[in-house]
Structure formats: C-alpha cells, structure tokens
Amino acid sequence: MNRYVVPLSVLGTAVGGAVLLKDYVGGGVCPSKATIPGKTVIVTGANTGIGKHTALELAKRGGNIILACRDMEKCEAAAKDIRGETLNHRVSARHLDLSSLKSIREFAKKIIAEEERVDILVNNAAVMRCPHWSTEDGFEMQFGVNYLGHFLLTNLLLDKLKASAPSRIINLSSLAHVVGHIDFDDLNWEQKKYDTKAAYCQSKLAVVLFTKELSRRLQGTGVTANALHPGVARTELGRHTAMHKSSLSSVTLGPIFWLLVKSPQLAAQPSTYLAVAKELEGVSGKYFSGLKEQTPAPEAEDEAVARRLWDESARLVGLNMPPGSSVGGQPLAK
Numbered sequence: 001m002n003r004y005v006v007p008l009s010v011l012g013t014a015v016g017g018a019v020l021l022k023d024y025v026g027g028g029v030c031p032s033k034a035t036i037p038g039k040t041v042i043v044t045g046a047n048t049g050i051g052k053h054t055a056l057e058l059a060k061r062g063g064n065i066i067l068a069c070r071d072m073e074k075c076e077a078a079a080k081d082i083r084g085e086t087l088n089h090r091v092s093a094r095h096l097d098l099s100s101l102k103s104i105r106e107f108a109k110k111i112i113a114e115e116e117r118v119d120i121l122v123n124n125a126a127v128m129r130c131p132h133w134s135t136e137d138g139f140e141m142q143f144g145v146n147y148l149g150h151f152l153l154t155n156l157l158l159d160k161l162k163a164s165a166p167s168r169i170i171n172l173s174s175l176a177h178v179v180g181h182i183d184f185d186d187l188n189w190e191q192k193k194y195d196t197k198a199a200y201c202q203s204k205l206a207v208v209l210f211t212k213e214l215s216r217r218l219q220g221t222g223v224t225a226n227a228l229h230p231g232v233a234r235t236e237l238g239r240h241t242a243m244h245k246s247s248l249s250s251v252t253l254g255p256i257f258w259l260l261v262k263s264p265q266l267a268a269q270p271s272t273y274l275a276v277a278k279e280l281e282g283v284s285g286k287y288f289s290g291l292k293e294q295t296p297a298p299e300a301e302d303e304a305v306a307r308r309l310w311d312e313s314a315r316l317v318g319l320n321m322p323p324g325s326s327v328g329g330q331p332l333a334k
C-alpha cells in the first residue's frame with residue numbers, strides 16, 4: 001500500500017470535517033425569495049460588515065435603500081458598490097451619527113420630510129469594546145450608540161413606520177446579551193470601574209428589552225419589532241479588541257477564528273429574513289438566533305425591567321421634545 005494513503009486520507013477527512021463544521025457554524029441563507037419593490041428601507045451602520053451586506057441583499061430585492069452612516073465618504077462608497085453590484089439605482093447615502101442626539105434628530109427630521117414611507121428599519125450599527133469613551137451628550141459610548149441612539153431614532157420614525165404599515169423594525173443584538181445586566185444605579189459607568197466587555201453586553205441586553213417593550217407598545221399598529229443575533233462574523237466589529245491589534249494572536253488564533261466565523265454575507269441573512277419573509281408577517285417581540293426564533297436570557301424577558309429602561313431612556317434622550325430640537329433630555333455630566 002502506498003505510504004501516503006493513510007496520511008492523505010486523514011488530511012482529507014480533517015479538511016472535509018472543517019468545511020462541514022464551517023457550513024454548520026455559518027447557518028443558512030435566507031429561505032425567503034420575497035422581493036420588496038417600492039419599499040423604503042433604512043439600514044444604520046451600512047458602510048461595512050453585516051450592515052453593508054444587509055443593504056446589498058435588500059437592494060437585490062428591489063427596495064429603495066437608505067444607508068445611514070457617520071462617515072459620508074465610506075457611506076457614498078458603499079452605496080456606489082451596491083448600486084454597481086445590483087443595478088438598483090435607488091440606493092442612497094445619508095449622514096447619521098448615533099453618538100449625537102442632534103445628528104439623530106436631524107436625520108429623522110429629513111427622513112420624515114423627504115421620504116413618503118419607511119417600511120423597514122434595520123438598527124444595525126454598533127461599536128464593541130471601545131475604550132471608556134463618551135458620546136457627544138455624555139453617555140457611555142456602547143450604551144449610547146448601540147442602544148440609546150437607536151431608541152431615539154426608532155421613536156422619532158414611529159409615525160412614519162405606522163403610516164407605512166405593515167412595516168418592520170429589526171434590532172441587531174448579540175448572544176453577548178445573555179451575560180449582560182442593566183445596572184439602573186449606574187447605567188453610564190460613572191461610579192464603577194469601566195468594564196468594556198460588560199458595557200457591550202449591557203448595551204445588547206438593552207436592545208432586546210427595548211425590542212420587547214416596543215413590540216408591546218406597537219400592538220395593533222401593523223408595525224413589528226424583532227431582535228436578532230446574526231452569528232459570529234468576520235467584520236470590523238473587533239477593531240478595539242486585543243486579538244485584532246496583536247499580530248501574534250491573529251496568527252495563532254486566526255485559523256480557528258476562520259473556521260468558526262461566518263462571512264458578513266452569511267451574517268446578513270438573518271436581518272434579510274426578518275426584513276422580507278412573508279411567513280414572519282405579524283411576528284413581533286421575538287429574539288432570533290440566526291434564522292431561528294430562540295428564548296433570550298431571563299433578564300431580557302423581565303417586563304418590569306423593560307418598562308423601567310424605557311422610561312429612563314426616554315428621559316435621557318429627551319423623547320418628548322419636538323423633532324428638530326438640537327439637544328437631548330438630561331445629558332449626563334461626565
């Protein structure tokens with residue numbers, strides 16, 4: 001027997017196994033073939049990663065896509081890429097900085113004035129494990145951008161979404177929410193030592209609580225709200241983490257990471273599915289992991305926590321102030 005047969009077959013099995021494992025971890029593609037001609041979609045943080053691929057998928061399906069990003073150069077470039085790839089010319093770039101209540105109010109004001117309808121809002125943008133930074137209004141950056149910014153944006157666009165019903169809100173959370181905790185005594189990390197990981201987890205738990213409370217408040221309006229974990233994907237999200245910065249850990253952990261993470265195209269499938277699938281019409285207040293509905297962490301299902309977080313958030317962002325106001329409610333001193 002050829003002495004190479006055994007090692008080659010072991011290698012073949014290992015490679016085949018790795019490919020199968022990667023497919024399994026990657027999850028599936030959106031099973032719905034639904035198209036969305038005439039529908040207006042907003043995707044936040046759409047210049048890269050999962051947001052860009054969600055915008056691309058929805059542009060392929062014929063929607064009028066608005067990329068809402070903080071860096072207009074990157075935003076215009078992404079819109080151009082998507083127009084080129086899909087030949088859908090109704091893909092545009094707009095400025096939205098979720099770390100500024102003023103920017104969010106200005107963005108919403110323009111959308112309300114200039115767009116006839118908003119059918120799908122994908123609250124996708126996020127920052128993960130950044131240093132102890134603050135937003136323009138003094139909120140801890142991860143809580144401010146990932147959660148509070150989207151809380152205000154969604155509320156400002158609610159009348160438009162209601163007028164366009166049936167319409168859908170899709171909030172990107174993360175599996176990380178399961179180890180999150182809402183610390184009402186120090187939401188903004190002013191008293192305790194800053195923990196960049198715990199701050200991300202708190203922000204993603206807040207997103208699920210917000211989704212559930214919003215869905216309860218939207219009952220009977222034809223507007224649905226669902227949250228999702230897209231899976232672990234190869235994107236720029238880890239830009240502030242040690243692994244991303246260290247070439248040694250990139251080299252040693254890189255192959256394992258490659259095996260266990262999705263491409264951004266695959267990670268955009270759950271958002272696409274929640275945005276278009278006919279079978280999800282009327283489904284609201286749910287948490288999806290990939291394409292499957294799942295039960296979130298117990299704290300995410302606590303209605304009293306959700307109500308309290310809503311009230312506190314409304315106060316922080318000045319929800320009851322008229323659209324177009326240039327300041328938030330009660331900015332936190334830093």
Ligand SMILES: NC(=O)c1ccc[n+]([C@@H]2O[C@H](COP(=O)([O-])OP(=O)(O)OC[C@H]3O[C@@H](n4cnc5c(N)ncnc54)[C@H](OP(=O)(O)O)[C@@H]3O)[C@@H](O)[C@H]2O)c1
Binds near residue numbers: 238
């Ligand atoms: N990738 C994963 O493994 C994973 C896992 C679980 C959940 N998620 C969630 O999936 C979503 C997409 O993440 P991703 O992996 O695609 O990350 P990404 O590649 O880092 O993209 C994040 C996007 O958010 C934007 N953003 C950040 N701060 C912003 C601000 N102040 N205003 C407006 N936009 C802002 C970024 O803009 P710039 O490029 O200008 O910074 C970028 O477009 C996030 O909600 C994330 O938490 C991802």
